[in-house]
Amino acid sequence: MVMEIVCPAGTPAALRAAVKAGAHTIYCGFADETNARNFPGLNFDRTEMRESVAFAHQHGSKVLVAINTFPRAGDEAIWHRAVADADSCGADAVILADAGLLDYAARNHPNLRRHLSVQAAAANADMVNFYAETFDVKRVVLPRVLSVPEIAAINAETEVETEVFVFGGLCVMAEGRCSLSSYATGRSPNMNGVCSPASHVEYHDHNGVLDAQLGGYTIHRAQKGDAAPYPTLCKGCFTAGEKTDHLFEDPVSLNAEQLIPQLQKAGVTALKIEGRQRSRSYVTQVVRNFREAVDALEDGRPLPQGMLARLSEGQAMTTGAYKKTWR
Amino acid sequence: MQLTVAPIPFFWSKDTWSAFYEEIAETSVDRVVLGELVCSKRLPFFQDQIPGAIERLIAAGKDVALTSLALITLKRERKLTADLVEMGLEVEINDLSVLSYLPKGTNFSVGPLVNVYNEGTLRWLASLGATRICLPPELPLASVEILAKEAEALGVTIEVWGHGRLPLAISGRCYHARLHGRTKDNCQFACEDDPDGLDVATLDGQPFLTMNGVQTLSDSYATTVHQIDQLRAAGVTALRLSPQSQGFADLCHQYRALVEGQCSSEAVLNAITGQTPEIRFSDGFLTGDRGVAMSTPPIAART
Known part of the structure; x- marks a missing residue:
């Protein structure tokens, strides 16, 4: 099976660009504090979400809605409504981090597919399986603290799909556990x-x-x-x-394009690109390049070399925790 | 108001470690959580001291629980966690993965590194057997009030971070090792020379953070001295005091006197800075506009 490219979209225009560029799947969020890229001028209102999901489905792409912040005590209804609206907009899955919200979604929207956000930092197979058994989570986005052999070891012990970041901004700390x-x-x-x-x-x-x-x-x-x-x-x-x-991390961004074959061998289902705050043209280029890479891999052709260096905005690139020496 | 001693976040020698719990046994704290929280590589150095410390603390009338690691990734760490829940003592989970090892129906407590931000998560943890939750230090007082109310209805004890450098982040990377040009796997225990962590300053030389291996702490020592009444009114019944290398037993006595109404909040701060003049305080996560902020005492306390 060809590896799935999961692409960010901060606006309906970026979503359409990603679909046209060949993204299998697009993830996005509502324009409020329910998602982890709550920046001014970004994200989708309810009407935009409904229309964008319809557009993606017409073109054979899927849409995942990230509701991956931790609901504020006393205001959980805002997050519950986001889950309900993602469901009614026809989203293919929601990406959740908070255990209470996962519990809510599993009880109230059992047919809405649930993915575990990187913000939940499920960093071992026991945790991945626990989320699957407890909340029927179908896919886990793995935290950026794992090496490729560790990812392979997790996949060997679970039936749950795994998704990993391959390009863009890089958290150095375990996600969802940094204040x-x-x-x-x-x-x-x-x-x-x-x-x-x-x-x-x-x-x-x-x-x-x-x-x-x-x-x-x-x-x-x-x-x-x-x-x-x-x-x-x-x-x-x-x-x-x-x-x-730079005592914690250099000003680098993640680029694991050359590790795609190893990630496939490690049993990874989907490759995630960071950057819902990025422009349409950026999204288009990144998606085209990654799509080309996974298609080449599927056809047994060599991977295109150094295709994304120009997109790093002069920043240095790293393969991050995927190589054990990063630690 | 109960006082809980948090696990030692730093890498202390075996002798210092044991002497610390000897001293804690003599204080009036109610509860002690011990074990290795931050880095599994440190554990072999003091592991054989743990049973003795537990025995000593229980004999002194303390409630004792064992902490899990904050980040469990390696096979060895998973094994350690599986062994931990077999020890027969209450476990404080500081990573949700511990739940996958706990036999169904086992009671447990929840440490400050587990994300409990709302009533839904609190109810879910209580349904699995959580009897006590130390809330994440990041939470504002408004959230603490709502969660403590919810917890009371469920019979769950709520604790807050009462004193000590704030645990701000945990990583797969060891910063102490990186500072010395090493990797985590070949760290040569670079963190052992910093019993309160290593100070991290900004480019202006302003104290800001503290490096502790894979953990990043605040430079400031969080304190709830000015919020005791509000926390008590909210239904919080325990304060967590995080170990520091200097003057900790005395600090426990100071907090005991404060919660018993025998001294003012300012007297506690003065006593602490009398022992450790270089430390800075914060209480901004609870009542300020940002974590590092420090409030002035309530007017009534200024006597």
Whole structure:
């Protein structure tokens, strides 16, 4: 079976572009705090979702709705409504992280297929099987802390489909278990669907040296003319002991395109691309390239080489935890 | 209000580890959760001390529970977890995967690294046998109030993070090893020289985070001294105190005096900074606009 390309869409236009570029599956979210990419101007209202699902289905693509933040105490109804609306919009599955919400969905929408979000960080086969037995989860998006052999070991012990990230932004911390952003800014991935929010970013120019701050903390400093990366907390520059460096992770993004054959051998069902905040043209290019790669693999042709380097916006690329030395 | 001692998050030598629990046995805390939370590679260094510490603490009248690891990925770690639930002592789960090892119907407690953000998750955990939940430190007081009310109806005890550096993230990567140019598998125990973690400062030299192997903590020591009345009114019945290398037994006494109404919140903070002058406090997750924020005491407490 050809590996499934799961592509992000932040807008209905991006969804249509992804469908036309050959994405097997598109994931998206409602325009509110129920999804982990809750950025201004992004995501779908209910009408857009219904029309987008219909469009995708007409073209043979599937739509997954991410409802993967952790519902706020007292306001669970907002998240319950999102699940109900994804169901009535005809979504092929919902992507959930919170155990309480999974329990709710399994009880109230038993026929709506459930995927486990990366935000649930199910990092071993026992956990994957537990979610399958408890909430009838059909697919698990694996956290970005596992090496390829560990992914293979999980697949050897479970019937549940697995989906892994192959391209885009990279969390260094176990997903859904990080409150660095809310510590520094009050806004968190788990509760608000945002990390290192733009509203808390400031740049200061001191005689040609550009400081990038998040929540008032200076975590990057660039000389005039050098690139000033966005100050994401875990990719910032810090001092510990004698060393000043990117102590947690360099400002890199994930590119596992050359590992696709190994991931297939490891039993992975679907390849996920990060970036619901990305443009239509970005989505189109990434989908085309990955589709070409999985089709080549299926036909026994060699993989196209270095196809995505130009999309990394000058950032360095990493294969992340897929290679054990990353740890 | 009960006081719970959290598992030691740092890598301490076997002797320091044992001496710590000897000292804890002499304090007035109600409950002690011990074992390895952060890194499975540390466990062999003090594992043989655990039964003795448990015995000593139980003899001193403490409630004792064993923590699971916070992130379970390797085969060895899965085996460790399976063995943990066999030990016959209450287990505090700090990774949901522990639930897959617990025999059905076993009671357990839930640690602060499990995401319990809402009533639905709380009810689900209670239905599986959770009798006590330490809420994630990230939660605002408004959520704590709703969850404590829900928990009361279910007979579940609610605990909050009362004191100590905040556990902000856990990773597959070891940052201590990375700092020394090593990988996790060949870390040579780079974390053992930092009994309270390694300070991580910004480019302006501002204290910000603390490195602890695969874990990232806050620089600041969270404290609920100013919110004791609100927490009690909300139905919270336990505070969690997270171990630090200096002055911890005295700190336990200070918090005991505070919850018994024998001293003011400011007196507790003064006593702590008397012992460890370099530490900074925060309570922003509960009542501030961001985690690192620190409130001033309620007016009534300023006497």
